Amino acid sequence: MSDTSRLRPETTTDTAVRARGPLAPSGLLRSLTPLLRGWLPRQRWFAGKGRPISGFALVSAVELLPLDGRLGGAGLLHLLLDVQQPNLPPDCYQLVLGTRRLLPPALAPALVGHATDGPLAGLTVYEALYDARLATLLLERLRTPGRTGPLRFSAESDATIPSGLPPRLSGIEQSNSSVVYGDTFILKLFRRVSPGTNPDLELSLALARGGSDRVAAPVAWMEALGLHEEPATLGVLQRYLPGSADGWQLALTAVAEGSDFTGQAHALGAATAEVHTALATALPGATLRRPQIRLLASAMAERLDATVAAVPALARYAEGLRGAFGDLDQLADAGVELPAQRIHGDLHLGQALHTAAQGWVLIDFEGEPARPLAERRRPQPFVQDIAGMLRSFDYAARHRDPAAPGAADWAERHRAAYCAGYAERSGHDPRDARVLLRAYETDKAVYEVLYEARHRPEWLPIPMAAIQRLSQPADR
Ligand SMILES: Nc1ncnc2c1ncn2[C@@H]1O[C@H](COP(=O)(O)OP(=O)(O)O)[C@@H](O)[C@H]1O
Numbered sequence: 289m290s291d292t293s294r295l296r297p298e299t300t301t302d303t304a305v306r307a308r309g310p311l312a313p314s315g316l317l318r319s320l321t322p323l324l325r326g327w328l329p330r331q332r333w334f335a336g337k338g339r340p341i342s343g344f345a346l347v348s349a350v351e352l353l354p355l356d357g358r359l360g361g362a363g364l365l366h367l368l369l370d371v372q373q374p375n376l377p378p379d380c381y382q383l384v385l386g387t388r389r390l391l392p393p394a395l396a397p398a399l400v401g402h403a404t405d406g407p408l409a410g411l412t413v414y415e416a417l418y419d420a421r422l423a424t425l426l427l428e429r430l431r432t433p434g435r436t437g438p439l440r441f442s443a444e445s446d447a448t449i450p451s452g453l454p455p456r457l458s459g460i461e462q463s464n465s466s467v468v469y470g471d472t473f474i475l476k477l478f479r480r481v482s483p484g485t486n487p488d489l490e491l492s493l494a495l496a497r498g499g500s501d502r503v504a505a506p507v508a509w510m511e512a513l514g515l516h517e518e519p520a521t522l523g524v525l526q527r528y529l530p531g532s533a534d535g536w537q538l539a540l541t542a543v544a545e546g547s548d549f550t551g552q553a554h555a556l557g558a559a560t561a562e563v564h565t566a567l568a569t570a571l572p573g574a575t576l577r578r579p580q581i582r583l584l585a586s587a588m589a590e591r592l593d594a595t596v597a598a599v600p601a602l603a604r605y606a607e608g609l610r611g612a613f614g615d616l617d618q619l620a621d622a623g624v625e626l627p628a629q630r631i632h633g634d635l636h637l638g639q640a641l642h643t644a645a646q647g648w649v650l651i652d653f654e655g656e657p658a659r660p661l662a663e664r665r666r667p668q669p670f671v672q673d674i675a676g677m678l679r680s681f682d683y684a685a686r687h688r689d690p691a692a693p694g695a696a697d698w699a700e701r702h703r704a705a706y707c708a709g710y711a712e713r714s715g716h717d718p719r720d721a722r723v724l725l726r727a728y729e730t731d732k733a734v735y736e737v738l739y740e741a742r743h744r745p746e747w748l749p750i751p752m753a754a755i756q757r758l759s760q761p762a763d764r
């Protein structure tokens with residue numbers, strides 16, 4: 289982080305954990321390569337699925353607890369690993385690995401493999417976050433700002449992080465991996481690491497420091513220094529919201545029970561407006577003029593073309609969909625200027641948590657992880673977030689039956705309530721930006737077609753219903 293003024297002073301010695309600093313990489317890869325070749329492609333967060341792995345390169349290796357089993361228990365190894373695949377730039381992944389001579393049966397689901405070669409020969413390697421002792425040690429390390437080799441641990445100056453909070457693995461099956469500590473904090477470790485500050489840390493820190501309670505405040509974070517041109521964010525410890533329910537589950541329950549969710553949708557619109565206002569205050573914005581708007585429209589058209597090539601069922605709607613991007617081009621030609629600001633970047637109902645005490649809180653400000661970090665950190669029109677959430681109401685309505693007779697009506701009522709809530713709180717009704725909203729919604733539906741075709745083909749009819757609607761000239 290560039291702003292270090294509020295950080296605790298760094299310590300250079302580290303007594304809380306037995307860290308021995310950077311490891312020589314030689315040999316480690318000999319131990320790990322055979323294990324990782326089989327294990328990595330099976331991980332949900334591994335982005336290179338379906339393509340062969342040609343090799344690995346260690347970016348850094350830090351022994352946070354001795355690996356040799358000398359202490360009679362587990363070792364802890366932090367790795368940043370470049371994964372090489374043919375004809376692609378390498379992707380850097382963060383791995384936090386435990387080592388033991390014998391893996392207790394309770395840790396069997398964490399198994400990465402048994403090393404037979406190199407310095408780890410004879411040790412079992414496993415996912416450290418499953419191991420309460422090692423997850424506790426990671427929290428200990430975050431409580432004590434300072435450096436261990438290339439790893440820098442930082443904490444908010446006013447943060448009180450008690451020791452000994454019991455860890456519980458939360459989301460190992462997501463884009464990233466999370467551990468909840470005593471219902472007080474949640475640590476999210478980013479799996480795919482890029483140089484630069486991750487917007488999830490940057491934006492939630494800016495919001496929390498600005499006094500917003502629509503965000504889970506970060507209390508500590510870890511970064512890798514000196515490996516890339518900029519520090520890379522590796523993980524964030526945030527306040528946990530106990531007893532929260534996410535918007536997707538709440539919306540599905542409302543659809544299933546036939547209960548009214550428009551009040552919640554309205555409140556979510558207002559919460560989104562608060563977050564946008566706070567982000568616009570805290571961080572620099574921009575104005576998109578003709579060249580930038582044309583570029584936006586052509587990027588959307590390119591994504592459509594690429595998706596048509598991958599999902600042929602989209603082809604018959606492509607011309608109609610292109611109309612939405614053509615209208616955006618015309619807006620640019622007419623000299624319209626669009627204010628842009630930092631936004632959430634990947635907003636949908638699953639990114640909103642509801643608690644009785646706080647109402648709606650937004651999480652996961654990472655943006656779309658598949659896009660380059662520089663692009664995710666660029667100011668964008670706020671309407672992009674609105675379009676993401678509007679798509680989500682449509683998903684909730686069609687989840688059980690994409691062709692359900694009442695689905696379009698349910699979605700429309702909740703979309704309207706969300707926009708009204710946003711307009712009341714911000715003074716800007718997203719529906720007034722008709723052309724831009726439609727272009728973003730079309731872009732998102734196209735993205736969803738590709739996402740569902742790749743990950744959940746049985747869900748494909750949901751975005752396809754939107755594609756049909758958005759390709760109709762009458763609806764433009
Ligand atoms: N501050 C929090 N309080 C309570 N639960 C949270 C919090 N942050 C995340 N979660 C839970 O963890 C899940 C994954 O978090 P998220 O930030 O979306 O990670 P990912 O990037 O891996 O998708 C969320 O869907 C939510 O259920």
Ligand SMILES: O=P(O)(O)O[C@H]1O[C@H](CO)[C@@H](O[C@H]2O[C@H](CO)[C@@H](O)[C@H](O)[C@H]2O)[C@H](O)[C@H]1O
Nearest residue numbers: 463536634636637638657676679680683736739
């Ligand atoms: O894992 P992420 O939060 O980064 O997002 C990806 O997965 C989402 C699904 O979990 C996907 O969202 C789509 O499905 C949701 C319902 O499961 C729905 O609420 C969203 O509106 C819809 O886009 C998201 O697109 C994808 O990037």
